[in-house]
Amino acid sequence: MKHINKNVIMLGWVSYFTDMASAMIMPILPIFVVIVLDEGMDKLGIIVAISTFASYALRLVSGYISDRYGIVKPLVVGGYAFSALSKPLIGFTQGYKTVAGLQVAERLGKGLRSAPKDVMIVQYIRAHASGKTFGFHKMMDIAGELSGALILFALLWYFGQSETVMRNIFYATFVPGIIGLVIVTFFVRDVPKPMTQSQQSFTLTQDDKKTIGALFFYFLFLLFAFNPSFFTMQAKAVGIATAVIPLLFVVSSGVQTLSSYIFGILIDRFGVKRVLAFSYACGAAAQGSLMLQSPFFTWISYVFLGLFTVASLNANRAFIAQSATNKGSVYGIFYAGVALFGALGAYISGLIWEHMNMKIALVYAFSGTLALTLFFLLMKGRHEN
Known part of the structure; x- marks a missing residue:
């Protein structure tokens, strides 16, 4: 890790504790909404959609x-x-609208910080190490998810899976959330403010526009790929116990933790496009594994989900660092695109699942991701010839 600046390391620990808190609620939140609060899959889709979309404007504004x-x-x-303050409040909710409101607040926090955080990381990247740096940060991010999922599994296994236990787990996320907030407040140095910045006019450059255009394929892929909440409900549908579901997230997070820095090295060595091609193939394989409707293949799908998530995010973030001029704005547009297309995809999947059935929703996800993967591989092959 000699290539990693100490401020990036501190930001890694911030992400570690924040994502620990997120992972303590992510596997049980869909079950809490659909089963404990007795809301339908369409309501879960609405929660995922509006909370994902909520950060749209802030990501653009904060990057600008x-x-x-x-x-x-x-x-x-x-x-x-x-984020630190909104998660514990879910424990007090009695209906999906309140859950949606708090998830919106949490996503607004993510939207506010995402692009500026990547600007900070870029500021402290050392020469020829963009892939390694983002790989390290994502590794810490996912290590937090892994720790949170293990904590959740232990709590559910020991205390049971009652409504009271779930609500107490939501309250407990206050602790890691506050630890992350303290670290970023007191142990991470701000980036230097350019002396002439306020006197300059701002506009996206041609490099910025080309970079944004290249990101649209990833956005389109997210229109079809299942949100992790739908992975959870598929696992529940094939008979995997609630207490065991956090271990599925452990599998996904563990894969990401082990492979994130490796993908960073591969990005620096072989380029973004090859890593993206691999990530799309894994994304399609994750959806295809769910279609087999077997607990065994659901476990396999979480492996592919982890590979898709970490490889695609690391590659796209490194691509922006390498190609864009106004990096904060382009990161903002990137995260806004992820939010917009992810929200629309979750809403569509929820409607299909609730008003048709799970099988048709799975066909929608797999056919779309497979077609896009094949198209990307075809176009990549033509450009290399």
Whole structure:
């Protein structure tokens, strides 16, 4: 890790604790909504859609502010504060609308911090190490998810899976959330503010526009790929016990933790496109494994989900670092695109699942991701010939 700046390491620990808190609720939140609160899959789809979409404007705005005015760390700290305070409040909810509102608040926090945080990381990247740096940060991010999922499994296994236990777990996320907030507030240095920034006009360059155009294929892929909440409900549908479901997230997070830095090295050595091709193939394989409607293949699907998630995010973040001029704005547009297309995809999947059936929703996800993967491989092959 000699190539990694200490500020990036501290940001890694911030992400570790924040994602630990997220992972303590992510596997049980869909079950809490659909079974404990007795809401339908369409309501779960609405929660996922609006909470994902909620960060759309803030990601754009926070990225723009970072580039135009050089304000970075205050946005990052504010975003982590939103997330730390909103998760525990889910324990008090009695209906899907309140859950949706708190998830919106949490996503607003993520939207506020995401682009400025990547600007901070880029500022501290050492020469020829963008892939390694983002690989390290994502590794810490996913290690937090892994730890949170293991904590959740232990709590459910020991205390049971009652409504009271679930609500107490939501309350407990306050602890890791506050630890992450303290670290980012007191142990991460802000980036230097450009002396002439306020006197310059701002506009996206041609390099920025080309970079944004290249990202649209990833956005389209997210329109079909299942949100992790739908993976959870598929696992429940094939007979995997609630207490065991966190271990599925352990599998996905473990794969990401072990492979994230390796993918960073591969990006630096072989380029973004090859890693993206691999990630899309894994994304399609994850959806295809769910279609087999077997507990064994559901476990396999979480392996592929982990590979898709970590490889695609690392590759796209490194691509922006290498190609864009106004990196904060382009990161903001990237995360906004992820939010917009992910929200629309979740809404469509929820409607199909609730008003048709799970099998048709799975066909929608697999056919779309497979077709896009084949198209990407075809286009990549033509460009290399």
